[in-house]
Amino acid sequence: MTCLEHRRGRASRALVIIVAFGLSAVLAGCAAPVQRQTPELRREAGRIPRIVVMPLDVELSQLTAGGLEEPHAEWTDAALKHMRTALDDEAKVRKVTLVDFQSERGSPEDRETSLDLVKLHRAVGSAVMLHQYMGFTLPSKDGKFDWSLGPAVAAIARSHDADYALFLFVRDSYATAGRVAVIVVGALLGAGIPGGAQVGFASVVDLKTGDIVWFNRLLRPQGDLRTPDAAAETVKALVADSFQ
Amino acid sequence: MSLTRRQFGRQFGCAFCGLAAALLAGSLAAQAPASGRTFLVPGYRPAPASDEKGLWSLMDRVEQELKLSRFVVRDPTLNAYVRDIMCRLAKDHCPDVRTYIVRTAQFNASMAPNGMMEVWTGLLLRCGDEAQLAAILGHEMGHYLRSHTVERWRDARNKSDFGTFLGLGLAVAGLGAFGSLAQLALVASSYGFSRDQEREADEIGLELMSKAGYPPVAAAEVWEQLIDEYKAGTAERARQLLFATHPEPEERMGALREAAAKAGGDAGERGHERYLEKLAGVRAQLVGDELALRQYGRSELVFERLLVRWPDDGQLWFAKGEVYRLRGEDGDAARALASYARALETKNAPPETLRGTMLIELKSGARDRAQAAFEAYLKAKPDAADADALRMLLSQ
Amino acid sequence: MIRLCVCVVAALALAGCAPLVLVQPERQTVGGVISVQPGIKWNKLTMSGYRGNVEVWTLDGPGLNTLLFFTGVPDGEPLFTRATGAAQQEKPAVFRSAMNPVEVQELLEATMARNFQTTIAEARNLKPAPVANGQGFRFETRLVGRDEVERDGVFAGTIRNGKLYGAWFQGAKLHYFKRYLPEFDQMVASAQLVGDAAR
Numbered sequence: 001m002t003c004l005e006h007r008r009g010r011a012s013r014a015l016v017i018i019v020a021f022g023l024s025a026v027l028a029g030c031a032a033p034v035q036r037q038t039p040e041l042r043r044e045a046g047r048i049p050r051i052v053v054m055p056l057d058v059e060l061s062q063l064t065a066g067g068l069e070e071p072h073a074e075w076t077d078a079a080l081k082h083m084r085t086a087l088d089d090e091a092k093v094r095k096v097t098l099v100d101f102q103s104e105r106g107s108p109e110d111r112e113t114s115l116d117l118v119k120l121h122r123a124v125g126s127a128v129m130l131h132q133y134m135g136f137t138l139p140s141k142d143g144k145f146d147w148s149l150g151p152a153v154a155a156i157a158r159s160h161d162a163d164y165a166l167f168l169f170v171r172d173s174y175a176t177a178g179r180v181a182v183i184v185v186g187a188l189l190g191a192g193i194p195g196g197a198q199v200g201f202a203s204v205v206d207l208k209t210g211d212i213v214w215f216n217r218l219l220r221p222q223g224d225l226r227t228p229d230a231a232a233e234t235v236k237a238l239v240a241d242s243f244q
Numbered sequence: 245m246s247l248t249r250r251q252f253g254r255q256f257g258c259a260f261c262g263l264a265a266a267l268l269a270g271s272l273a274a275q276a277p278a279s280g281r282t283f284l285v286p287g288y289r290p291a292p293a294s295d296e297k298g299l300w301s302l303m304d305r306v307e308q309e310l311k312l313s314r315f316v317v318r319d320p321t322l323n324a325y326v327r328d329i330m331c332r333l334a335k336d337h338c339p340d341v342r343t344y345i346v347r348t349a350q351f352n353a354s355m356a357p358n359g360m361m362e363v364w365t366g367l368l369l370r371c372g373d374e375a376q377l378a379a380i381l382g383h384e385m386g387h388y389l390r391s392h393t394v395e396r397w398r399d400a401r402n403k404s405d406f407g408t409f410l411g412l413g414l415a416v417a418g419l420g421a422f423g424s425l426a427q428l429a430l431v432a433s434s435y436g437f438s439r440d441q442e443r444e445a446d447e448i449g450l451e452l453m454s455k456a457g458y459p460p461v462a463a464a465e466v467w468e469q470l471i472d473e474y475k476a477g478t479a480e481r482a483r484q485l486l487f488a489t490h491p492e493p494e495e496r497m498g499a500l501r502e503a504a505a506k507a508g509g510d511a512g513e514r515g516h517e518r519y520l521e522k523l524a525g526v527r528a529q530l531v532g533d534e535l536a537l538r539q540y541g542r543s544e545l546v547f548e549r550l551l552v553r554w555p556d557d558g559q560l561w562f563a564k565g566e567v568y569r570l571r572g573e574d575g576d577a578a579r580a581l582a583s584y585a586r587a588l589e590t591k592n593a594p595p596e597t598l599r600g601t602m603l604i605e606l607k608s609g610a611r612d613r614a615q616a617a618f619e620a621y622l623k624a625k626p627d628a629a630d631a632d633a634l635r636m637l638l639s640q
Numbered sequence: 641m642i643r644l645c646v647c648v649v650a651a652l653a654l655a656g657c658a659p660l661v662l663v664q665p666e667r668q669t670v671g672g673v674i675s676v677q678p679g680i681k682w683n684k685l686t687m688s689g690y691r692g693n694v695e696v697w698t699l700d701g702p703g704l705n706t707l708l709f710f711t712g713v714p715d716g717e718p719l720f721t722r723a724t725g726a727a728q729q730e731k732p733a734v735f736r737s738a739m740n741p742v743e744v745q746e747l748l749e750a751t752m753a754r755n756f757q758t759t760i761a762e763a764r765n766l767k768p769a770p771v772a773n774g775q776g777f778r779f780e781t782r783l784v785g786r787d788e789v790e791r792d793g794v795f796a797g798t799i800r801n802g803k804l805y806g807a808w809f810q811g812a813k814l815h816y817f818k819r820y821l822p823e824f825d826q827m828v829a830s831a832q833l834v835g836d837a838a839r
Contacts, residue, residue, distance in 0.1 A: 314784050
């Protein structure tokens with residue numbers, strides 16, 4: 001392939017960034033939003049599945065008139081709070097136990113491994129998004145969904161006495177008034193101007209194997225994550241049928 | 245990692261004091277002109293729901309992430325040392341400040357509005373003594389005490405100019421698509437202060453230094469060294485980065501020298517020996533990180549300058565030798581051997597000096613001398629992990 | 641909301657390229673000079689962001705594992721470069737035909753440090769190894785990039801006619817490296833130099 005080999009790496013990275021943050025239309029779906037390997041959580045001998053809620057990786061930002069994203073702490077804090085509450089509600093309905101991940105639990109090696117797994121999941125989640133949903137398909141996979149964190153997840157299983165781990169990742173930006181004005185004017189002039197994008201996914205990892213047994217991508221529009229209702233709806237949509 | 249990101253950083257020694265301080269700061273801010281002439285009060289907290297509070301919370305989150313970073317240096321001796329210097333400069337503000345040493349082979353230190361201070365290891369490598377380190381910490385304290393970052397941030401937002409604020413951060417940080425935007429704000433906060441702000445920080449820094457017993461002239465020295473180093477690099481972009489982020493450095497250095505002379509000149513404690521002692525645990529790593537960048541002109545200058553201060557430091561002579569060996573241009577083999585030989589005359593030449601010698605001798609075809617150096621290396625470092633690799637070279 | 645499937649890859653397909661191309665588990669010639677026999681399906685990156693005499697393959701995406709082929713790095717060229725977005729000072733370190741394996745190991749260390757903007761980049765455990773029907777060498781790497789993910793790696797290569805030929809497999813230390821190490825080993829065992837490299 002010679003056509004793109006001379007393109008600068010910066011361009012391909014910029015492409016990824018644009019895809020991730022700018023073009024909500026792209027997120028509108030090139031693949032089914034929910035992927036699963038196994039349809040149900042294990043409920044062996046009547047044991048209620050214990051799910052570790054990993055640190056919610058959520059960041060809400062403000063999209064300024066200049067088109068830049070300014071991280072917004074208050075919105076993020078609010079969204080985190082609402083989402084956590086919504087998760088608890090879902091857990092009650094679906095009969096699972098949620099346990100907060102605590103970095104101080106477990107032996108020193110387990111603690112360190114757990115931390116490394118959180119970092120790994122960012123990379124794996126990004127890969128799933130990129131290669132399953134954003135069109136950069138990996139032909140070798142043959143449509144299989146075989147993403148995993150590997151057997152090292154036993155560290156989390158041990159330290160939290162848990163069966164599964166839930167990861168949530170959300171990046172969302174909201175247009176300021178100035179930005180909305182730019183969008184409106186742009187629309188009048190016939191130019192499509194991105195209004196802010198939502199990127200999000202949830203994954204459930206089987207702590208016996210490390211395999212991602214359930215992965216769901218957030219589809220727009222889910223509403224304003226700064227409000228309790230929309231945050232709850234988002235969580236519902238994300239975990240929809242994961243806790244069976 | 246706790247889920248409650250709404251952290252105000254630390255315990256209040258006195259809840260009422262905290263509140264009072266915040267109110268006081270608030271009222272002072274109301275009186276102050278836009279140039280930000282208020283001096284931060286110890287225990288200051290931004291008013292809830294204020295824009296500054298937003299920035300503060302952001303920095304708190306960055307700090308939580310930083311705590312878990314692989315790039316944070318956790319050497320207890322070094323951390324206690326840096327914290328100690330910081331506290332002596334900060335005085336009443338000491339409880340508000342937290343220092344982190346980050347393993348990056350570039351010269352930088354920055355302080356966030358929430359009291360989080362980051363010092364990069366490239367800076368620690370370059371300081372000639374404790375006083376120079378204190379000069380930089382004092383300067384950063386100056387920005388912090390005058391809330392310069394908050395000022396700049398507000399300014400940028402008002403002018404819809406957030407791009408400039410973040411742009412430099414982007415250039416330096418180079419994060420991936422799914423990285424944390426919050427981290428950019430921290431990096432950006434160390435660049436792009438106005439000339440007035442830099443001058444203010446310099447003035448405050450000098451004052452803090454002399455009050456803590458350090459010679460203020462060390463501040464001018466640091467800046468001079470930095471300018472020399474960037475001049476030694478041939479890359480145009482390097483010069484531009486420095487000059488883009490620090491307006492007219494030569495003029496500033498001159499002003500600093502004058503101000504330093506007025507503030508007490510070179511009267512005070514250098515902490516020369518103590519500095520070396522406290523860095524002992526990480527120095528080899530710092531040297532290795534600098535060498536890995538393969539910026540020969542810059543590295544040569546740094547090590548030569550340090551050798552002026554510590555002329556019998558075997559590790560520095562070794563480092564200089566490595567610069568020449570890795571550069572490998574005409575005459576460098578001889579230069580490397582000379583530096584290694586000089587290192588071996590000192591008391592603390594690292595065993596790797598013999599490894600370097602061996603590699604150079606081998607390249608010049610002097611097998612016997614290479615063999616001898618190899619044997620000496622093994623003797624000095626019996627558990628050398630690369631013994632097999634070197635033996636392989638000798639056998640070919 | 642228009643729910644078009646505006647896939648980036650569709651747009652690229654119109655332009656005549658796909659970002660990831662299937663590599664079948666049959667004998668392949670990389671860069672016209674290295675012939676290998678993969679045991680499983682791989683993916684070749686057409687826009688990898690790596691520049692130089694290299695070709696990049698992956699199994700689970702470049703964020704998780706990469707296989708970099710060095711298809712004849714000549715004297716005076718860096719092993720590879722990447723547009724990292726950071727202000728780069730000075731020219732990168734370059735390969736020299738007269739280098740010995742220790743120096744190549746050191747060079748990859750420096751190349752990692754520069755291109756991944758990190759201080760945690762090591763290469764160690766250099767050993768002689770048969771490569772492409774001749775004498776070569778092999779060593780391990782360890783890298784932690786800005787994403788804080790630790791990556792293990794292994795390089796196998798040889799210098800022929802003044803050029804460096806080799807392959808460097810790197811993957812996240814947790815799961816993604818070890819899982820495919822046997823595949824890398826068997827590919828190296830199958831490797832031959834062909835074309836210009838064989839002259």
